[in-house]
Amino acid sequence: MSTLHLDLSKIISDQSRIITKKIEDCYVSDILGRLKGTADAVVFPINTQEVSDIMKYAHTYSIPVTPRGAGTNLVGSTVPQHGGIVLDFSRMNRILELDPETLTVTVEPGTLLSDLQQYVEQRGLFYPPDPGEKASTIGGNISTNAGGMRAVKYGVTRDYVRGLEAILPDGTVIQAGGKNVKDSSGLSLKNLLIGSEGTLAVLTRCILRLIPKPTVSFSVLIPFNSLQTGIDTVIQLIHQDANPTAIEFVERKVAALGENFLNIQLPYQNAEAFILMTFDGNNEEAVRSNIERVKIAAMKNGALDFLLLTDPQMTENVWKVRGALVKAVEAVSEQEPIDIVVPINRTADFIAYVNQLERESGVRMVSFGHAGDGNVHLCIIRGDRDDSAWQKDLSRVMTKIYTKSHQLGGLPSGEHGIGISKKPYFRMTTNPENLALMRRIKLAFDEKNIMNPGKTYSD
Amino acid sequence: MSTLHLDLSKIISDQSRIITKKIEDCYVSDILGRLKGTADAVVFPINTQEVSDIMKYAHTYSIPVTPRGAGTNLVGSTVPQHGGIVLDFSRMNRILELDPETLTVTVEPGTLLSDLQQYVEQRGLFYPPDPGEKASTIGGNISTNAGGMRAVKYGVTRDYVRGLEAILPDGTVIQAGGKNVKDSSGLSLKNLLIGSEGTLAVLTRCILRLIPKPTVSFSVLIPFNSLQTGIDTVIQLIHQDANPTAIEFVERKVAALGENFLNIQLPYQNAEAFILMTFDGNNEEAVRSNIERVKIAAMKNGALDFLLLTDPQMTENVWKVRGALVKAVEAVSEQEPIDIVVPINRTADFIAYVNQLERESGVRMVSFGHAGDGNVHLCIIRGDRDDSAWQKDLSRVMTKIYTKSHQLGGLPSGEHGIGISKKPYFRMTTNPENLALMRRIKLAFDEKNIMNPGKTYSD
Numbered sequence: 043m044s045t046l047h048l049d050l051s052k053i054i055s056d057q058s059r060i061i062t063k064k065i066e067d068c069y070v071s072d073i074l075g076r077l078k079g080t081a082d083a084v085v086f087p088i089n090t091q092e093v094s095d096i097m098k099y100a101h102t103y104s105i106p107v108t109p110r111g112a113g114t115n116l117v118g119s120t121v122p123q124h125g126g127i128v129l130d131f132s133r134m135n136r137i138l139e140l141d142p143e144t145l146t147v148t149v150e151p152g153t154l155l156s157d158l159q160q161y162v163e164q165r166g167l168f169y170p171p172d173p174g175e176k177a178s179t180i181g182g183n184i185s186t187n188a189g190g191m192r193a194v195k196y197g198v199t200r201d202y203v204r205g206l207e208a209i210l211p212d213g214t215v216i217q218a219g220g221k222n223v224k225d226s227s228g229l230s231l232k233n234l235l236i237g238s239e240g241t242l243a244v245l246t247r248c249i250l251r252l253i254p255k256p257t258v259s260f261s262v263l264i265p266f267n268s269l270q271t272g273i274d275t276v277i278q279l280i281h282q283d284a285n286p287t288a289i290e291f292v293e294r295k296v297a298a299l300g301e302n303f304l305n306i307q308l309p310y311q312n313a314e315a316f317i318l319m320t321f322d323g324n325n326e327e328a329v330r331s332n333i334e335r336v337k338i339a340a341m342k343n344g345a346l347d348f349l350l351l352t353d354p355q356m357t358e359n360v361w362k363v364r365g366a367l368v369k370a371v372e373a374v375s376e377q378e379p380i381d382i383v384v385p386i387n388r389t390a391d392f393i394a395y396v397n398q399l400e401r402e403s404g405v406r407m408v409s410f411g412h413a414g415d416g417n418v419h420l421c422i423i424r425g426d427r428d429d430s431a432w433q434k435d436l437s438r439v440m441t442k443i444y445t446k447s448h449q450l451g452g453l454p455s456g457e458h459g460i461g462i463s464k465k466p467y468f469r470m471t472t473n474p475e476n477l478a479l480m481r482r483i484k485l486a487f488d489e490k491n492i493m494n495p496g497k498t499y500s501d
Numbered sequence: 502m503s504t505l506h507l508d509l510s511k512i513i514s515d516q517s518r519i520i521t522k523k524i525e526d527c528y529v530s531d532i533l534g535r536l537k538g539t540a541d542a543v544v545f546p547i548n549t550q551e552v553s554d555i556m557k558y559a560h561t562y563s564i565p566v567t568p569r570g571a572g573t574n575l576v577g578s579t580v581p582q583h584g585g586i587v588l589d590f591s592r593m594n595r596i597l598e599l600d601p602e603t604l605t606v607t608v609e610p611g612t613l614l615s616d617l618q619q620y621v622e623q624r625g626l627f628y629p630p631d632p633g634e635k636a637s638t639i640g641g642n643i644s645t646n647a648g649g650m651r652a653v654k655y656g657v658t659r660d661y662v663r664g665l666e667a668i669l670p671d672g673t674v675i676q677a678g679g680k681n682v683k684d685s686s687g688l689s690l691k692n693l694l695i696g697s698e699g700t701l702a703v704l705t706r707c708i709l710r711l712i713p714k715p716t717v718s719f720s721v722l723i724p725f726n727s728l729q730t731g732i733d734t735v736i737q738l739i740h741q742d743a744n745p746t747a748i749e750f751v752e753r754k755v756a757a758l759g760e761n762f763l764n765i766q767l768p769y770q771n772a773e774a775f776i777l778m779t780f781d782g783n784n785e786e787a788v789r790s791n792i793e794r795v796k797i798a799a800m801k802n803g804a805l806d807f808l809l810l811t812d813p814q815m816t817e818n819v820w821k822v823r824g825a826l827v828k829a830v831e832a833v834s835e836q837e838p839i840d841i842v843v844p845i846n847r848t849a850d851f852i853a854y855v856n857q858l859e860r861e862s863g864v865r866m867v868s869f870g871h872a873g874d875g876n877v878h879l880c881i882i883r884g885d886r887d888d889s890a891w892q893k894d895l896s897r898v899m900t901k902i903y904t905k906s907h908q909l910g911g912l913p914s915g916e917h918g919i920g921i922s923k924k925p926y927f928r929m930t931t932n933p934e935n936l937a938l939m940r941r942i943k944l945a946f947d948e949k950n951i952m953n954p955g956k957t958y959s960d
Contacts, residue, residue: 143846187685214934221844221873224915226646228958229939235694283713283783324742328787385680387602401627415682456683475673480688482945499687
């Protein structure tokens with residue numbers, strides 16, 4: 043038995059919750075599995091005390107610690123680059139308290155998004171953030187400030203975190219925020235932890251804000267004869283004060299991948315692009331009146347049609363296709379997922395640029411995503427390139443794409459985070475003074491650089 | 502001419518924008534005027550470059566810098582405790598750009614809230630944060646994460662800041678955020694700056710999020726025969742999924758002060774307490790249907806009546822009284838303003854405790870405020886106490902009140918900030934590990950401790 047195993051078993055009583063031999067790849071990678079790290083141990087803590095004790099131990103011996111939820115991230119955030127301990131939160135997945143009076147739910151960070159959503163919706167409540175990956179954990183969602191489709195109306199994960207319990211790299215337990223709605227009491231440690239990708243501290247408890255569950259929800263499919271017309275129209279649709287929940291766009295050629303993958307056919311096969319919207323609320327008439335205004339604006343701006351989806355099967359099919367796009371792309375070829383965000387009025391410029399770059403570079407790219415908030419999902423397709431050609435082409439087009447989005451006032455990540463994969467492009471497009479400041483802030487938390495080292499803003 | 506004046510005049514060409522002699526009290530105090538600091542110079546910069554140059558200079562010579570907007574804060578945030586330079590932003594008050602496509606407005610930090618609100622509303626847009634003091638500046642609002650009445654529906658200042666330009670203590674200019682809706686790109690410097698009370702950096706430009714202006718707005722006055730019944734009912738009203746904009750409470754005895762002050766009479770003179778609500782939106786029927794549900798819930802929970810205010814004069818009077826409460830209290834006596842926040846379901850417990858403490862201590866206290874988010878405004882009344890009796894009694898009841906709110910899971914400030922006045926109570930109710938971490942973060946920004954030293958979490 044290794045010394046590390048022996049030491050950890052003094053903290054974690056149950057031996058089955060410590061792995062130091064034959065560590066499976068899944069624990070040292072992300073969901074894409076391309077980046078692989080190494081670890082000396084994987085530990086499955088079950089409470090705050092254990093996490094704190096492990097951090098104290100790691101701090102004493104300067105051992106790197108990589109926290110992971112479900113490992114569904116796309117940028118290598120959970121890849122241990124310097125060995126050490128992987129802290130797996132899958133056993134800390136309890137929903138601890140639903141407090142209907144303050145409309146909050148308190149969960150452990152390993153709670154799956156899908157479990158949380160189901161739990162609160164069964165009780166007439168609603169957790170609005172809705173990243174595509176429902177098998178992700180709440181701790182992971184908070185660490186990347188995950189977004190998702192409903193962000194247009196409801197905002198992102200940050201907007202639903204009321205309080206956090208976190209363990210500092212030296213094992214200190216802190217509480218940030220709580221069940222209060224307002225807070226002007228000192229620096230917002232909570233907001234600093236949100237989106238920090240496990241580089242500052244480890245989360246052990248999360249207090250989340252809920253809202254009453256909307257009683258009605260409608261989906262709308264709007265076909266266009268060009269993507270440009272569709273995207274240009276989005277700005278007009280946003281200005282109808284119709285409070286849409288989601289505004290997604292899909293190009294015809296991308297939708298076709300999803301249709302083939304699922305063996306489903308969407309209407310308007312001749313359309314070049316679709317805008318897909320949802321509207322929800324608690325007053326059907328008001329929601330319908332909002333939809334009516336959007337319909338008028340859409341038809342005035344070149345929509346081929348405006349399909350209010352009343353057939354549940356059709357609605358399900360449409361969202362199935364939207365939800366399956368990444369998998370449909372991956373069934374054809376390896377791909378590099380990108381989640382650049384630009385100001386919403388630059389979305390059309392950005393996509394036009396990507397299309398032009400696709401023609402010029404010969405590298406196939408498909409784009410779809412959150413038209414309502416400028417968060418464009420782009421898959422860069424490997425095709426049959428060998429490793430060296432793929433790395434060369436990928437790096438070439440990524441450099442151009444990130445440069446362009448930066449010129450448009452955009453940011454390298456709207457919801458996935460930076461991790462390892464996006465680091466070169468984050469550095470390329472971020473002021474060195476901002477990076478230096480982030481590193482100094484990290485030192486304020488983690489002077490030994492043991493918390494998920496090597497990620498995002500690190501040197 | 503002093504050396505300091507000579508040096509500053511190399512940075513600020515216009516001598517009239519530098520004061521080094523006979524510095525008026527208003528520049529070294531807050532709006533309450535009880536705390537007074539000293540300053541060696543007051544400077545009125547007009548652009549980012551000047552602010553950066555002043556900070557570089559201050560950094561070189563380790564001169565404390567105290568930024569101030571309109572100085573309307575209530576906790577001494579703008580009181581220079583260690584001399585040095587007061588950086589007054591009243592000349593940086595331009596609205597730089599309204600971008601209707603991204604629904605953002607870019608302003609200089611000295612822009613008054615009232616000017617911004619008027620500007621955007623004239624153009625069919627809406628800046629939801631609505632702190633009571635409209636003559637405050639946007640920079641000040643951001644620095645304290647100001648809240649206000651409309652927070653129940655719309656959230657607080659933090660929720661409307663898209664991007665900031667800030668000057669670090671060494672003069673470095675950084676951009677944090679921008680016009681993007683989503684951001685998962687590194688640590689959120691923007692969110693760390695919001696609410697930091699000028700202790701980390703100085704703001705020079707603010708990009709704010711706007712929404713379409715609501716087309717309808719209704720106010721409702723709900724009288725109760727006891728404050729306890731009213732506050733208890735608030736939880737029920739919140740659970741009607743009626744999306745109220747504001748939920749305020751006023752005790753009869755407090756309302757009477759406002760009525761006398763303004764020479765206005767509210768209806769239901771025999772009621773012991775009022776809940777005052779607003780509802781807004783873009784669909785009158787939907788808003789009315791929401792109000793109807795709230796009415797049923799209110800009447801079922803002991804409301805004496807439910808007055809939908811249709812007469813504009815009456816509506817104006819009711820809000821005038823609510824808006825004048827602090828001034829009405831101050832017309833009677835000096836008072837200590839408190840803005841404790843507790844979880845919304847503990848508001849009634851907290852107010853009951855305050856009433857009990859009032860009886861026991863003989864110190865008069867009036868409470869009113871934001872029932873919809875647990876942000877209780879409390880005025881502790883001096884009466885005819887001499888200085889020593891006042892300090893003794895004030896400190897005694899404040900200690901008890903902050904201890905109680907802490908026990909209830911509350912925080913010392915929901916929207917005013919900590920500044921100097923609330924420091925002892927913030928320290929008393931904040932985990933030493935949190936305070937230590939905040940100080941280390943400050944060092945990451947300001948190793949010479951020149952940015953508004955001595956405030957909030959400082960030693």
